[in-house]
Amino acid sequence: MSLHIVDLPPELLFQILRHLPGPDIGRVCQTCRKLREIGSVDSLWQIKCRIEYKYAVEGGLENSSYYKIYSKVLHKYGKSVGLWRRDRKVYGGLVWIRYDKEGIVGSELLAPLSPNVKESMRRFDLFNISLTSEDEVKVTCTAEVNGHPCSVKVKPKKGTCKYTCLDTSNHLYGDKKIDLKNDSSLIEVLNIWLDNERGSDGDNDMYHFTYYGRGMDFLKNIHTYKLKPLLIQPPVQDKDVPLQPGLFKGTYSAHGIEIMNAEYSQNFNTLTLTKITGDPNVPATKVSVKVDLLRPMVLTANQQESIDNLDGVDTAHIEPGTKLEPQPFVFPRNCSERSGFNPPKTCLFRYHAQGQIAGHGFRSPTWSPGHFVVFDEDTFGMIWLQLESFSLYSRVMEKYDFSKLAQEHELTR
Ligand SMILES: [Zn+2]
Structure with missing residues (x-):
């Protein structure tokens, strides 16, 4: 006697179905009524939503079913969830797409206004994806009150x-x-933009408007965002590192605050800061700072008095792997700093580093020497020796569901 698959008990069929990819469940369930019944149990789709798209709702769904969410929203849009960098010339940008109850919301994340680098990121919502009461999927641009299709x-x-x-x-x-067709309306918007975006240090001008954020979008009537995945290095657990990788906000003098992705090279000899947002000199996607982790230094307070002292400082070779104690930190006399930074008396680590500088339009880029100084797990600085200036960096503390992309990153490494 042969046993047909549908003769198996329903619990067992359920277990078989839950191990199939969602789209295959649909196909298998078309074959007979018994399978169709088991395949329409919503807890099966709850599992599929969680496993395939990491979608879960605390307290359960209110207006829809997991089957509808899976088939209408996640199947088409679920892979958009995560962090993206905006593929825009010069400025770049950071876009965060996330689940929101029974749909998906996309937002642009902007650095805080200059010079308050420790403040939270600012969020500007771009679109949402939701189901209507007729179970149609609706994609809405949220740049106006009532919304419109996108x-x-x-x-x-x-x-x-x-x-x-x-x-x-x-x-x-x-x-x-x-x-957009009316010049005086555009000028009015420009003025509001300047008022809003001018940091408390008064830093801003016309090129900020044309290069940065949504200013350029308005003027040029740009309404397409091309996004590339942003891969955040997962936390380092099996190595001693000066700080964990991740996103940081950094002060870039007149350019305001820019967003950096800090990650270690595969051999952990280098830490690089890559620009997620950039400026007309060194644009987004370029490396801003390379830290040589094989060249730590320990300096006395006297050695740090001025930039000239630092520039010529003769540092003893330190064997890699040597356990370093906190050391004195002195802010050099002739170094410019715009964030109102209150320098601590000690720092945890100090390394030789190189920072990338260039003319307007990334002309003649060169590497310029600097000191990379770690103050704590979430704060570090870069002393640009030739520019005689200091950039302060502060970790992006918001928890933007990195997990999904971080895992994919691990898979591709
Ligand atoms: Zn719109």
């Missing part, structure tokens, strides 16, 4: 995502409607 396209194999607003004519800036 499109989100994810290509998981290429690792890209594209967001396009289909109607910029009703976009608001603050509570001001932007009329």
